[in-house]
Structure formats: C-alpha cells, structure tokens
Amino acid sequence: MGWLFSRLDVPMRLRGLHYAWVVAAVTFLALLVAASVRSAPGVIILPLQTEFGWDRASISLAVAVSIIAFGLGGPVGGTVVDRFGPRRALLSGIVLIAAGMFALLSLHEIWQLYALYGVVVGIGTGVVSQVTGAAIAHRWFRTQRGLVVGLFGAATSAGQLIFIPTMMALTVADGWRSGITLLAIASAVVFLPVILFVRDRPQDVGARAFGEAAVLSADEKAADARGTPLRVAIRTRDFWLLAGSFFVCGYTSNGLVGTHLIPHAIEHGFTPEAAASAVGLMGAMNIVGTTASGWISDRLDNRKLLGAYYGFRACSLLALPFILQVPQLMVFAVVYGLDWIATVPPTVNLTATIFGRASLGTLYGWIFFAHMLGAAIAAYAGGFFRDLLGDYHLMFVSAAIMGYVAVALVTRISAPREAVALTAVASY
Numbered sequence: 001m002g003w004l005f006s007r008l009d010v011p012m013r014l015r016g017l018h019y020a021w022v023v024a025a026v027t028f029l030a031l032l033v034a035a036s037v038r039s040a041p042g043v044i045i046l047p048l049q050t051e052f053g054w055d056r057a058s059i060s061l062a063v064a065v066s067i068i069a070f071g072l073g074g075p076v077g078g079t080v081v082d083r084f085g086p087r088r089a090l091l092s093g094i095v096l097i098a099a100g101m102f103a104l105l106s107l108h109e110i111w112q113l114y115a116l117y118g119v120v121v122g123i124g125t126g127v128v129s130q131v132t133g134a135a136i137a138h139r140w141f142r143t144q145r146g147l148v149v150g151l152f153g154a155a156t157s158a159g160q161l162i163f164i165p166t167m168m169a170l171t172v173a174d175g176w177r178s179g180i181t182l183l184a185i186a187s188a189v190v191f192l193p194v195i196l197f198v199r200d201r202p203q204d205v206g207a208r209a210f211g212e213a214a215v216l217s218a219d220e221k222a223a224d225a226r227g228t229p230l231r232v233a234i235r236t237r238d239f240w241l242l243a244g245s246f247f248v249c250g251y252t253s254n255g256l257v258g259t260h261l262i263p264h265a266i267e268h269g270f271t272p273e274a275a276a277s278a279v280g281l282m283g284a285m286n287i288v289g290t291t292a293s294g295w296i297s298d299r300l301d302n303r304k305l306l307g308a309y310y311g312f313r314a315c316s317l318l319a320l321p322f323i324l325q326v327p328q329l330m331v332f333a334v335v336y337g338l339d340w341i342a343t344v345p346p347t348v349n350l351t352a353t354i355f356g357r358a359s360l361g362t363l364y365g366w367i368f369f370a371h372m373l374g375a376a377i378a379a380y381a382g383g384f385f386r387d388l389l390g391d392y393h394l395m396f397v398s399a400a401i402m403g404y405v406a407v408a409l410v411t412r413i414s415a416p417r418e419a420v421a422l423t424a425v426a427s428y
Contacts, residue, residue: 019202020140020210024148026197027136028155030090033190034128036159036167037097037121037183038070038254041379042262042279043167047176054110056263060383062110063259064376065118067250071372073126078365080127081135085200089132094191096124101184105177130156131368134348135361139201143211146345150294153341157290160283168262168276227358230366238354241413242347243367245306247374248406249343252313252399255375256392257336260382264320264392265329274326278333285337293342302346306410309339309346314403321393350413 041063048059073093080089100120107113133152137145163186167179202209233239265275297305316336323329351364382395 018210019199019205019207022197023136023140023199024151026193027086027090027133028151028158030094030128030190030194031130031133031152031155032159032162033183033186034093034097034125034159035156036163037101037187038125038156039160039164039258039279040167040180040183041066041117041259043164043171043179043276044176045259045263046266047171048113051176052108052110055387056383057380057387058110058383059113060259060380062113062118063383064380065114066122067255067372067376067379069119069122070126070129071250071369071376073123074129074131074368074372075362075365076123077127077129078131078135078361078363078368081132082359082361086132086136086139087194087198087200089127090194090198091191093124093127093129093132094187094194096120097128098184098187098191100124101180101187104180105184126372129368130344130348131361131365134344134352134364137348138352138357138360140209141211142209144298146296146298146349147291147294149345149348150291150297150342153290153294153344154287156341157283157286157337161280161287164283165273165276165280168272172272226356228355228363229359230362233355233359233363237412238350238414239363239367241409242351242354243370245310245406245409246343246347246367246371248310248402248409249347250371250373250375251378251402252317252406253340253375255378256382256395256399257317257340258375259379260386260392260395263386267391268324270326270329274329278329281330281333282337282340285334286340286342289338289340289342290344293339294345297345297349302350303410303413303415305346306343307407309342310403310406310410312339314400314407317396317403318400320396321391354414 041059045056045059045063048054049056077089077093080092100116103120104113104116107116130149130152133155134149137148137152141148163183167182170178170182199205202212262272262275262279265278266272270278293305293309313336316332320332323332347367348360348364351367352360355363378395378399382392385394386392
C-alpha cells in the first residue's frame with residue numbers, strides 16, 4: 001500500500017497542491033455520506049409506519065437511540081483521533097455504517113431498527129462526524145482552519161442535497177429498501193479513498209501543515225501543545241455554556257427538523273417530492289451558510305456569531321407551523337438552511353481557543369455529545385407529541401424558545417483570553 005500511496009502523492013505535489021487539501025477533500029466525502037445516512041429517517045418514517053404498523057413514537061425512539069449513539073460516537077471518535085489518528089477513526093466508522101445499513105435491508109422487527117440503525121449506525125456516524133473533521137482541520141491546517149471546518153459542516157448539507165431527493169424518489173418508486181440500498185453502497189464505496197489518501201498528520205507525507213512556516217515560533221509550539229483535561233474543563237463555566245448552547249443546536253436542527261420536517265410537511269398537504277426538495281434546498285443554502293461561517297469565524301467574535309445564528313434560527317422555527325404553501329416552505333428552507341450547521345465553526349474555534357488544540361478531539365467530542373442529547377430528546381418528543389396532539393406545532397414553538405435561550409447562553413461565554421486564564425486557575 002505504501003508504494004501506491006507514494007505514486008499517488010507525486011502528481012499532487014507536481015501540480016503544487018498541498019496534500020492537506022487532498023485529505024480535506026476525502027474527509028469531506030466521508031462526512032457527506034455519513035450525514036446522508038443520518039438524514040435517512042426523515043424519508044423512511046412514513047414507509048416504515050405503513051409497512052409494519054409501528055406508531056410514530058416507537059420509530060422516533062429508534063431515531064433517538066441512534067442520535068444518542070451518534071453523540072457517544074463523537075467523544076469515542078475524538079479519543080481515537082487523539083490516540084491513534086484520524087485515518088483509523090474514519091475507517092472504523094465507515095465499516096460500522098456500511099455494515100449497519102446493509103443489515104437494515106433485512107429489517108422485520110422494531111428491535112432490529114433499534115440495534116442496527118440505533119446503535120451500530122449511530123456509533124459509526126458519530127465517529128465519522130464533525131468531531132473527527134475538526135481534529136483533521138486542526139492537524140493539517142495552520143491557517144484557514146475555520147474555513148475548512150465550515151467546509152466540513154457543508155458536507156452535511158451537500159449530502160442532503162445529493163442523496164435525500166434521490167432517496168425519496170427511489171422510496172416512492174420502489175420502496176424504502178431501495179433508498180437504504182443507495183446509502184449502503186455509498187457507505188461502502190467511500191472506504192476506498194479514505195484508505196488510499198487519508199494520513200494522520202502532515203509529517204506522514206513529508207510535509208508541514210498548510211500555512212505553516214518552516215520554523216514554528218515559541219507561541220505556536222505552545223498553542224499546539226496546550227490542552228485541558230476533561231476533569232478540568234468540566235469545572236469551568238465556559239465548557240457548560242458551550243455544551244448547553246450546542247444542546248439547543250441539536251434540539252433545533254437534526255433532532256427536530258432533520259427527523260420530522262418531511263413527515264410534518266407531508267401531513268400539511270405537501271407532496272413527498274416537495275418536502276424532499278425543501279430539505280435539499282436547505283442543504284444547498286447551508287453549504288453557503290456554513291462555508292461563509294467558517295470564513296467569518298476566522299475574523300469576527302465567535303460569540304456574537306453564535307448569538308446571531310441562534311436568534312435567526314428561533315425566528316424561522318416560530319414561523320414554521322404557519323407555512324402552508326410551497327413558496328413559503330422554500331423561503332423557510334432558505335432562511336433556516338443558511339444557519340443550520342453554521343454554528344459548528346465558531347463552536348469548534350471557541351473550544352480550541354479556550355481549552356487548547358491538543359485536547360480538541362476529546363473536549364469537542366463531549367460538547368458534541370450534548371448536541372446529540374438535545375437532538376435525541378427532540379427526535380423522540382417530536383414523535384410522542386405528534387401521536388398525542390396530532391401535529392408538531394408545540395415542538396416547533398418549543399424549539400424557537402430554546403433558540404432564544406441559546407442566544408442568552410453564548411453571550412455569557414468568556415472572551416478567549418479571559419477564558420484561558422480561568423481554565424489555568426481551574427487546573428489547580
């Protein structure tokens with residue numbers, strides 16, 4: 001394998017392309033496929049309900065289990081990255097995703113949905129997630145880190161844009177197993193570029209991180225080496241403010257909207273194709289929004305950015321129950337989509353700046369788990385209250401309120417220099 005990697009590496013260098021961008025491109029592809037798998041419940045909830053007679057709450061509980069496992073996969077992946085490198089983390093996650101999705105084609109009992117999509121796929125997608133992506137960005141890039149993290153966030157949206165409309169068309173034409181087959185094959189195929197091209201660190205290909213000078217300053221070396229143990233981080237207010245705001249992010253994004261927007265839209269009279277198109281448009285807008293967020297987060301106060309994102313999200317969710325026409329749904333998709341995953345780059349930057357890059361994988365992994373805990377609660381509560389009340393209106397209003405709470409949380413995060421000092425005090 002080494003000789004093949006060497007031959008593939010030479011043309012890249014001759015063209016003047018830094019190998020960090022090769023690693024970033026393959027990571028983007030892996031995150032894109034994993035995010036598409038995460039979006040599958042929105043397409044298959046109604047077909048599963050029709051075929052097996054399971055109620056909405058039972059299916060939503062399986063999604064909630066998957067989201068919890070997804071959240072736990074974040075710190076697991078972060079720890080694997082910190083100890084063994086991102087290549088092994090990505091490969092192990094992809095194997096779990098592909099195995100779980102292929103096994104899902106033989107689904108007959110509800111417990112199998114919990115075990116396969118809930119646990120196996122959940123952990124796999126948690127490992128192949130923003131946590132691993134953030135660690136790769138901070139290993140391979142000295143400059144443009146926020147932009148790269150934003151691009152990795154955009155992978156989530158690109159996956160929805162590419163796969164969800166296609167998956168919906170296959171599901172409508174030939175059943176939900178056809179849609180799952182598409183994702184299973186994509187999960188298996190992405191294994192090859194990861195094993196061929198991804199390496200753990202620039203030194204593995206005889207390079208330096210992108211934007212890194214030939215000689216590092218003492219400050220740069222200190223910044224690379226600085227980290228905060230989890231036991232110290234959890235004693236600081238900033239850790240809980242970051243985790244609390246990210247809890248809200250999960251509640252208001254993939255937990256509620258990602259799981260229940262398509263069923264909600266269909267029950268409000270929209271066709272399945274229109275609902276899937278809205279999700280695809282959200283993905284397109286989020287590619288723009290998250291990439292721009294990454295670029296801006298390298299330049300502006302990340303706390304103010306987060307406050308603006310959560311505020312706009314809350315306003316759009318408050319309007320969702322009153323949307324009854326296709327043009328209105330598309331306007332929602334544009335407004336909501338622009339900041340769906342835009343919260344990721346500033347949250348990653350604040351975590352790295354406050355607690356140190358050496359512990360980013362582990363600490364952001366647990367902050368990411370808070371995100372997934374909020375998502376799991378919203379996913380199950382959405383199905384439960386839909387069965388109880390007949391619609392999702394209460395859940396969308398609750399999500400809007402939570403968005404305004406997040407605005408209050410992020411504005412209380414310490415300025416980076418003050419936070420570093422407080423973290424140093426907490427370590428004693």
